[in-house]
Amino acid sequence: MQEKMKQLKETLATLADIGGALAILGWDQQTYMPSMGAESRGQQSGTLGRLAHEIGTSPDFGKLLDELKPYAASLDPDSDDARMIKFAIRDYEQATRVPAEFVVEQAEVTALANQACAEQRAKSDFAHFRPHLEKIIELTHRFIGFFPPADHPYDTLLDNFEPEMKTADVKAIFTALRPQQVELIKAIAGKSQVDDSFLHQPFDEQKQWDFGVEVITAFGYDWQRGRQDKSPHPFTNGSSINDVRITTRVAPDFLNSMLFGTMHETGHAMYGQGHGINLERTNLANGASLGVHESQSRMWENLVGRSLPFWQHFYPRLQKQFPQLKGVSLDKFYKGINKVQPSLIRVEADEATYNLHIMLRLEIEIAIIEGKLAVKDLPEAWNAKMQEYLGVTPPDDAKGVLQDIHWSWGLFGYFSTYALGNLISAQLWEKINQEIPDLPEQIRQGKFDALLAWLRTNIHVHGRKFMPQELVQKITGSKIDPAPYMHYLKKKYSEIYGL
């Protein structure tokens, strides 16, 4: 069986190497590739993806996994080998259920839809995006049909991004959360509002960059195993545990883009840099899920980066870089970066309103999959929910239903992971603060090593070994729970707005 295990590891290493090469091709495409290189790059990535798919779905590989199944059952279920086999079987079953022709058709449909989405958003023209979206939803239904029936058809979609997460569970979590968040922002709206105009003024771009570098170096981002570049849309890109890169965007007249974007991506990247090196070139050298990944980025961006202790340390440094902030007190700055303002665009939303944008999307996706909402009625449904949850109504579809790119890529089931990430981050934060009682004081001194070490030991090192709920339970003693996040929001905003 050792020989078979060796064969498995060789195949997983081949797949990891192709994946790592694809990561670099993608990074290059978003950062340095010459403009005319796009077509060839698409072909190169397509070919590598096809080769990986062929290797990962080959009957020989399936036979090997069958033979390894009883061996896995004989091992400690938490051992690397057992988990490697478990996830290899999971990935193989998922990949072989979807016919190759379907994958090709989906790639073609989404490429067109993606282009249409960008074009119609520019014109705020939902009508011309509608047929693309209808086609994608038809494909999504067919995709669900390749899998055995679940409790809810949406479970199959969710499982792609948040393994083993059930629609009913997410709904239960969101149902508990929604009224509390709606109530909170109503309470905030009744108070005198925060001034954040000082964040919107010219800030030297190089100085912004340098400040971001200073912050994430202090966080513990490992520059020997990463780098930062600029790109229109910030992202994290891991080609191996020892090469996890980030990008950022520097706006010339708004501090937040670089500031919180850089911290956010660093949270993702330190997760990637923290996987146990024993997992390198296996199927476990990944995050547990998108939600758990987002918990890491949100923790560094919000629970650390938008906290008062953090700015008690860093604000004098920021003021030194930007004399235009000399007249802005720490208290005013802290309130400014935490201003709550119900708004139309998800990616610009503050902590108090963000999850409501997600809930709206989840409810719409479920209604579509259940056949209770037709694509033609989408804008109306969207706008009604925006008014209900956030008290605002999009003036047009560009600022409404057309704002996100996810659906045009066929990514149904993805959005909830953003909100789950927020919830997990607060749940972990509660636990971390129990175990490191002087963490706020450490942060006030610009020290993050104990925090990073805790995350490394409890989360990062495991890679993908545990299912998201399993991991959260293992660490905190309970499954994903919205209470800590709600508690965090209420406490923070009570202080800021005097609720």
Next chain:
Amino acid sequence: MQEKMKQLKETLATLADIGGALAILGWDQQTYMPSMGAESRGQQSGTLGRLAHEIGTSPDFGKLLDELKPYAASLDPDSDDARMIKFAIRDYEQATRVPAEFVVEQAEVTALANQACAEQRAKSDFAHFRPHLEKIIELTHRFIGFFPPADHPYDTLLDNFEPEMKTADVKAIFTALRPQQVELIKAIAGKSQVDDSFLHQPFDEQKQWDFGVEVITAFGYDWQRGRQDKSPHPFTNGSSINDVRITTRVAPDFLNSMLFGTMHETGHAMYGQGHGINLERTNLANGASLGVHESQSRMWENLVGRSLPFWQHFYPRLQKQFPQLKGVSLDKFYKGINKVQPSLIRVEADEATYNLHIMLRLEIEIAIIEGKLAVKDLPEAWNAKMQEYLGVTPPDDAKGVLQDIHWSWGLFGYFSTYALGNLISAQLWEKINQEIPDLPEQIRQGKFDALLAWLRTNIHVHGRKFMPQELVQKITGSKIDPAPYMHYLKKKYSEIYGL
């Protein structure tokens, strides 16, 4: 047969895509990769190389090529399809002759030898590099043994880099050339020497960079299909016809590194950018040989970039960037950049002495392959020939036999392509000047479009469709001929040194 041709093109496209991906992995490794990423990158590149080898040597592919052979014979032999089949067969036969275990062994031996070469060069210690080189030469003999006997065993090596070139031909060319080059540099040595001290002074690095960009933009380098970055060793890297990148090195106190390095790489890159787009994703989207490639880089670097007309246009611009050159006349500058000085290091050699460095290496390689020279006697043989041809003797092996990295990579048969490139460049230059009689005047006006168009039409567009000798003959009416190069050198240096 159309179906079989389609299958061939699909396989060639797959191989080209993997090659293009490997190119980007290599580019990234030399430019932006974080320091700790090297091990994973080696694994990723190794895996992609292995997959390409498996695809390119599969029995099914061999069978397809057998079936296509008669079809190729029925086509116009110069057609894309006929040439595609011809080169596919050539590559398949070469790749399948060498056993996979040998390739693995060679990779291991050369990786160690390469490291040893760098380490022992630092210590100028040939004795400790010797066992590595002996092992590599043993491998080289075994490599030759995989192929059918040729006129000369060295032919098999040469054929890897300069297809169908014979040892006897290269020897004949070099034998005609050597005494004339030796005589020329002796004549130059008897004249009063040129001052180039003004090239060795501080030059602002950003201004150097900008000047290089101005020059190669004027040459016609297509920035939409390429880019320039910095790297310790300048190189050209093509991942597709629409993505051919260069790198350069900027020395803070010596102008030539950036100046001529940038022009050199641009010559390579414009060749790559100039392949017919009909050849994209085939085995023909490459240069005809290393020698023909070098003819392009050397032409732009030397025949254009070290010419008087070029500097009649660009020198005022250079002086504007660098006021420290204000007191240096055009005549003095032109002579300075063309200073002849027999020296120890190949990569620093001037046009008059460069080929002698190559002849020395070729003679030593042939003697080794013929078994007439033992590795232990290499330093002595090297130094004797340096004295004979160039009148200088290395003070140590670091500045002698250990200076190049090629042998440690097992690249026997490679060096001649550098000298052949020089010869081809002058041979083409003679023809070009017949067909564009006012070319010097155009260059004096900073116009290069007619020159580039000529190269595109006559050379670039064909990619790898013709064998090097075939291509040179097709264009100039004769095979590779040292006379034009010798004529060019004598004329140029007679004027500069008043011979």
